[in-house]
Amino acid sequence: MSPRQPDKSPSQVDVARLAGVSTQTVSRVISGQGSVRPETARRVMAVVDQLGYRVHAAAASLASGRTRLLGLLLVSTDRYSSAALSVGIERAAAANGYTVTTAAVADHASSEAFLEAFDRLERQGAEGVVIGVPVELDRPAMRMRMERTPSIRSERVSLADDAPLAVDQRAIARLAVEHLLDLGHETVWHVSGDEYWLESQQRREAWEQTLKDRGIIPPPVIPGDWTPESGYRAGRTIAAIPHATAVFVSSDEMAFGLIRALHEAGRTVPDDISVVSVDDIALAAYASPALTTVRQPFEALGRAATLRLIAQIEGRETVGDLPQTDPTLVVRASTAPPRAPGTTT
Amino acid sequence: MSPRQPDKSPSQVDVARLAGVSTQTVSRVISGQGSVRPETARRVMAVVDQLGYRVHAAAASLASGRTRLLGLLLVSTDRYSSAALSVGIERAAAANGYTVTTAAVADHASSEAFLEAFDRLERQGAEGVVIGVPVELDRPAMRMRMERTPSIRSERVSLADDAPLAVDQRAIARLAVEHLLDLGHETVWHVSGDEYWLESQQRREAWEQTLKDRGIIPPPVIPGDWTPESGYRAGRTIAAIPHATAVFVSSDEMAFGLIRALHEAGRTVPDDISVVSVDDIALAAYASPALTTVRQPFEALGRAATLRLIAQIEGRETVGDLPQTDPTLVVRASTAPPRAPGTTT
DNA sequence: TTGTACGCGTTATCAC
DNA sequence: GTGATAACGCGTACAA
Numbered sequence: 001m002s003p004r005q006p007d008k009s010p011s012q013v014d015v016a017r018l019a020g021v022s023t024q025t026v027s028r029v030i031s032g033q034g035s036v037r038p039e040t041a042r043r044v045m046a047v048v049d050q051l052g053y054r055v056h057a058a059a060a061s062l063a064s065g066r067t068r069l070l071g072l073l074l075v076s077t078d079r080y081s082s083a084a085l086s087v088g089i090e091r092a093a094a095a096n097g098y099t100v101t102t103a104a105v106a107d108h109a110s111s112e113a114f115l116e117a118f119d120r121l122e123r124q125g126a127e128g129v130v131i132g133v134p135v136e137l138d139r140p141a142m143r144m145r146m147e148r149t150p151s152i153r154s155e156r157v158s159l160a161d162d163a164p165l166a167v168d169q170r171a172i173a174r175l176a177v178e179h180l181l182d183l184g185h186e187t188v189w190h191v192s193g194d195e196y197w198l199e200s201q202q203r204r205e206a207w208e209q210t211l212k213d214r215g216i217i218p219p220p221v222i223p224g225d226w227t228p229e230s231g232y233r234a235g236r237t238i239a240a241i242p243h244a245t246a247v248f249v250s251s252d253e254m255a256f257g258l259i260r261a262l263h264e265a266g267r268t269v270p271d272d273i274s275v276v277s278v279d280d281i282a283l284a285a286y287a288s289p290a291l292t293t294v295r296q297p298f299e300a301l302g303r304a305a306t307l308r309l310i311a312q313i314e315g316r317e318t319v320g321d322l323p324q325t326d327p328t329l330v331v332r333a334s335t336a337p338p339r340a341p342g343t344t345t
Numbered sequence: 346m347s348p349r350q351p352d353k354s355p356s357q358v359d360v361a362r363l364a365g366v367s368t369q370t371v372s373r374v375i376s377g378q379g380s381v382r383p384e385t386a387r388r389v390m391a392v393v394d395q396l397g398y399r400v401h402a403a404a405a406s407l408a409s410g411r412t413r414l415l416g417l418l419l420v421s422t423d424r425y426s427s428a429a430l431s432v433g434i435e436r437a438a439a440a441n442g443y444t445v446t447t448a449a450v451a452d453h454a455s456s457e458a459f460l461e462a463f464d465r466l467e468r469q470g471a472e473g474v475v476i477g478v479p480v481e482l483d484r485p486a487m488r489m490r491m492e493r494t495p496s497i498r499s500e501r502v503s504l505a506d507d508a509p510l511a512v513d514q515r516a517i518a519r520l521a522v523e524h525l526l527d528l529g530h531e532t533v534w535h536v537s538g539d540e541y542w543l544e545s546q547q548r549r550e551a552w553e554q555t556l557k558d559r560g561i562i563p564p565p566v567i568p569g570d571w572t573p574e575s576g577y578r579a580g581r582t583i584a585a586i587p588h589a590t591a592v593f594v595s596s597d598e599m600a601f602g603l604i605r606a607l608h609e610a611g612r613t614v615p616d617d618i619s620v621v622s623v624d625d626i627a628l629a630a631y632a633s634p635a636l637t638t639v640r641q642p643f644e645a646l647g648r649a650a651t652l653r654l655i656a657q658i659e660g661r662e663t664v665g666d667l668p669q670t671d672p673t674l675v676v677r678a679s680t681a682p683p684r685a686p687g688t689t690t
Numbered sequence: 691t692t693g694t695a696c697g698c699g700t701t702a703t704c705a706c
Numbered sequence: 707g708t709g710a711t712a713a714c715g716c717g718t719a720c721a722a
Contacts, residue, residue: 009493010697011698011700012699012700013699021708021709022708022709022710023699023700023701023709024701024708024709024710025700025707025708025709027612028708031701034707034708035705035707035708036707036708037707037708038620040707040708044604054464054467054468055468055699055700056407056468056470056699056700057403057468057469057470057700058402058403058404058406058407058412058470058698058699058700059403059407059698059700059701059714060697060700060701061403061405061700061714062401062403062407062699062700062713062714062715062716063699063700063701063702063713063714064699064701064702064714065701070447070699076432076436077428077432078429078644079641080423080428082428083422083423083424083425083427083428083431085424086428086431086447087422087423087449090421090447091421091449094448094449097684099446099448099469100429100446100447101414101444101445101446101464102435102445103439103444104435104436104439118613120444122399123399123400123401123402124402124444125401125402126401128692142698145664152487156361180522187702194681197407207701227627228627228630228631229629232631238687252715253627253628256628256631256632260631260633263633268522282572282573282598283598283601283628285573286573286576286577286601286602286605288605288608288633297424298424303672315701316716318694328523329569340566356714356715356716357715357716358715359717366692366693367692367693368693368715368716368717369692369693369694369717369718370691370692370693371691372716372717372718373691374692376717378717379691380691380692381691381692382692385691400715400716401714401715401716403714403715403716404698404714404715404716404717405715405716406698406716407697407698407700407715407716407717408697408698408716408717408718409696409698409716409717409718410698410716410717476699585694626712652691654714691722692721692722693711693719693720693721693722694718694720694722695718695720695721696717696718696719696720697716697717697718698712698716698717698718699714700714701712701713701714701722702711702712702713702714703710703711703713704709704710704711704712705708705709705710705711706707706708706709706710706717
């Protein structure tokens with residue numbers, strides 16, 4: 001019918017020709033950079049709409065050197081934390097005109113897999129990378145990449161530039177342990193998350209430290225792996241410890257399993273044993289009993305990480321207000337004072 | 346120190362010069378296409394490593410016309426389903442040499458927002474799009490886009506090309522309702538998901554149809570919105586209906602809220618009321634009682650959708666075996682025969 | 691087996 | 707305010 005090229009999408013040249021202007025003018029109209037007479041602009045836009053023209057991102061970025069692309073390095077998992085984090089990252093990126101591309105590595109992947117995923121992102125032209133995986137920062141290969149491509153660790157966001165590593169994780173453990181101690185419990189047991197994750201290690205350390213600070217010798221760690229199943233196994237272990245009255249579990253999901261095991265063993269929560277977990281997933285309030293937990297503001301974390309990253313890319317100080325990312329203790333029904341407060345078992 | 350250009354990343358030209366070959370040879374070595382003398386290849390690779398050269402994706406795709414980029418259109422939510430779906434998509438894409446870029450729209454976004462997000466993906470050069478949002482397929486604007494860019498709806502995957510829309514969703518409802526009916530319940534109440542989602546509507550319709558097929562007049566739908574809170578509200582409603590003995594809830598998360606409300610009202614599950622939900626999230630087995638639920642194989646769904654999409658892009662019949670994506674009923678402890686089977690209330 | 695020339699669609703530079 | 711023209715870095719076609 002129409003003598004237009006059958007398949008290819010229209011280019012700037014097509015628009016320019018049809019509008020009777022140069023491609024440069026089209027470019028100016030599209031980007032809004034440089035001045036164009038309003039009437040010319042209108043004419044160009046009319047042709048743009050008519051042809052359904054859209055800029056070719058690859059060509060634009062080749063010419064300009066910019067991609068406005070952010071990489072997200074993620075462990076491929078359906079855990080709540082990853083999903084919530086992604087949401088925040090996506091939002092902040094889109095709000096600032098950036099797009100996000102994801103490189104996922106398998107759970108428990110090797111450092112080499114991280115590096116390879118990082119390379120994929122760089123090759124795609126990512127101008128910055130949000131790292132949502134537990135990489136070892138001291139590997140030279142990682143250091144090198146992070147030096148040439150702006151990167152930020154999602155769990156490491158903080159308002160101060162010189163903030164110590166992973167403030168949040170330590171705060172989480174402290175909040176949980178102190179709540180339990182303040183309730184009158186003599187000590188607090190700990191069910192850790194998967195050791196593969198830095199968060200897990202950091203919470204364990206902070207749990208230990210908080211106990212020591214109060215002059216309490218930490219009991220042995222009961223290992224978990226984030227899953228409810230591992231929480232259940234840990235629950236059976238704890239049920240067999242008669243003098244245990246308080247537990248700090250590193251995730252809500254594990255808490256569900258833990259409490260189930262405890263109840264099956266005839267130990268009620270919180271009457272016999274108090275439980276504090278971490279995350280505050282949507283279901284935390286609907287556990288039986290409702291979970292006392294330390295909320296992690298994942299979405300805010302993702303937003304904050306992204307905003308800082310963009311600021312870094314653009315050489316700016318900040319981009320808008322950084323959202324609040326402090327963990328907060330949400331007290332519900334899974335914690336209570338011990339039966340015989342202050343009494344030695 | 347070294348007289349190399351200070352900042353810019355090395356290009357094919359740099360490699361070619363240093364290796365004493367043409368850029369074409371470098372290209373051949375990198376891509377593995379065309380034959381190169383092994384010795385030459387080694388020499389080139391040595392320079393590549395030395396310089397840390399990596400292909401510039403934008404330039405390559407501009408020249409070749411291919412991006413090997415897949416778009417993912419997603420509702421930005423931390424719901425389990427989205428996360429699990431993404432995992433499957435990511436995996437299948439990576440396994441076939443594709444990368445994934447995400448465009449998220451807000452929950453309850455307008456059709457215009459979908460279109461706009463779709464455009465973003467096209468502009469970025471996505472060769473295909475996995476649609477993980479409840480778009481209206483009959484909008485001309487959507488049709489047009491799906492025609493020019495291969496697209497697949499994640500919940501619509503099936504092995505047969507001519508499969509009717511959303512087989513899976515209807516199967517889910519049927520599985521749930523028939524299980525309850527076969528147990529001896531006289532009718533089945535339904536707590537729906539957010540009407541914004543097609544899945545929700547489709548399950549409701551299939552629930553209705555299944556009842557009608559058995560000669561039962563469907564009771565009014567109790568509306569939910571996927572959240573545990575809405576499940577809780579629905580539970581209060583149902584608790585007030587004395588003759589209700591069986592409920593089909595459209596998500597596990599709502600089931601948690603529902604059961605909590607039921608228990609608070611003095612109605613036990615499954616003795617007084619049986620509950621079947623949908624998803625089989627990790628916590629389903631750790632609800633009290635453990636949830637009887639229809640498992641949705643999200644990751645497999647994501648993988649299947651992606652494999653089909655890639656096949657479509659490459660004009661092939663298939664790419665490897667499509668994973669099984671049928672929903673399956675997982676019977677646990679939240680369902681039982683009614684107290685007085687066969688008796689009219 | 692290897693090299694040369696060109697074009698991909700856009701932006702940047704510098705005239706006009 | 708607008709238009710030529712030259713990059714951007716790579717792949718393709720074709721020649722050697």
